[in-house]
Amino acid sequence: MASATGIGKHMRQETPAGTSAPAGSAPAAGSGAASRVLDVQHIEKVYGSRNNITRALADVSFSVRKGEFVGIMGSSGSGKSTLLNCISTIDSVTSGTVLINGVNVTAFRPSRLTRFRREQLGFIFQDSNLLDTLTARENIALPLTISRVPARDTLARVEDTAQRLGITEVLDKYPYQMSGGQQQRVAAARAMVTNPALIMADEPTGALDSKNARLLLECLEAMNTSYQATVLMVTHDAFAASYTHRVLFLRDGRVFTELNRGAAPRQEFFNRIMEVVAVMGGEGSDAL
Ligand SMILES: Nc1ncnc2c1ncn2[C@@H]1O[C@H](COP(=O)(O)OP(=O)(O)OP(=O)(O)O)[C@@H](O)[C@H]1O
Numbered sequence: 001m002a003s004a005t006g007i008g009k010h011m012r013q014e015t016p017a018g019t020s021a022p023a024g025s026a027p028a029a030g031s032g033a034a035s036r037v038l039d040v041q042h043i044e045k046v047y048g049s050r051n052n053i054t055r056a057l058a059d060v061s062f063s064v065r066k067g068e069f070v071g072i073m074g075s076s077g078s079g080k081s082t083l084l085n086c087i088s089t090i091d092s093v094t095s096g097t098v099l100i101n102g103v104n105v106t107a108f109r110p111s112r113l114t115r116f117r118r119e120q121l122g123f124i125f126q127d128s129n130l131l132d133t134l135t136a137r138e139n140i141a142l143p144l145t146i147s148r149v150p151a152r153d154t155l156a157r158v159e160d161t162a163q164r165l166g167i168t169e170v171l172d173k174y175p176y177q178m179s180g181g182q183q184q185r186v187a188a189a190r191a192m193v194t195n196p197a198l199i200m201a202d203e204p205t206g207a208l209d210s211k212n213a214r215l216l217l218e219c220l221e222a223m224n225t226s227y228q229a230t231v232l233m234v235t236h237d238a239f240a241a242s243y244t245h246r247v248l249f250l251r252d253g254r255v256f257t258e259l260n261r262g263a264a265p266r267q268e269f270f271n272r273i274m275e276v277v278a279v280m281g282g283e284g285s286d287a288l
């Protein structure tokens, strides 16, 4: 159980990255490797060639259990998007291993990757990336349609997901007829409708005002609670991060520290996140 005390005592005392998952950070999750949805083992990502190398990730290790909602924070350029892209197989690692439900995705051939991504992963980006020519209902249904799920099941699953996210009234609208917040909730529904092993979100609230950011975060929280969805969310925003169970802080491509929420109320977790942000900023990194 993580202590809820101040930063000086808290930092660098968390469970070291790459060892067993910390206790108390996720509801109703079992223990041991079997319940781990994600195992990131010593991954390194180097861009460029000899004279112009960027080490975007340097020996990053951590694991995420089923039903955890995990945030990733860090200054611009610290490697957050690179980390998500390596986990989601959009980018390849230079070395190290990524296991999703025990399967080594870094060893997949390209032909297998597309199907794996479609069936096992859900994505939410800063911009909703909805298809303009499809209604919300059709956009949400798309991953099921591509996977040839029978139409009746598809309709029922779309309705159910939309209801949980409070977007039933926009189901027959096209993206241009919806607000930015509604579009982003539709994108969240599309990411979740396949019930993927892992949902990855890169700055999902980045383009939203505070009210819509809050609504989206409540959606993610609700999906996490009611479907046991496992969510990995990159964010610059301590408010967004305060909805998660655990936050990993990246710095120069490494896990600098992590914070566990434990049983703390969101406001208290927010304060603790802000303390880390202040310390990281105070040590010369960019503002988060
Ligand atoms: N395709 C690429 N080629 C070369 N360098 C890259 C490439 N993609 C990212 N980098 C570098 O890797 C480092 C990490 O980038 P990354 O995009 O992961 O940062 P980030 O933490 O997501 O930043 P931000 O908060 O600004 O989105 C940066 O130094 C960046 O310049």
Ligand SMILES: [Mg+2]
Pocket (backbone or CB within 6 Å): 080, 081, 082
């Ligand atoms: Mg980024």
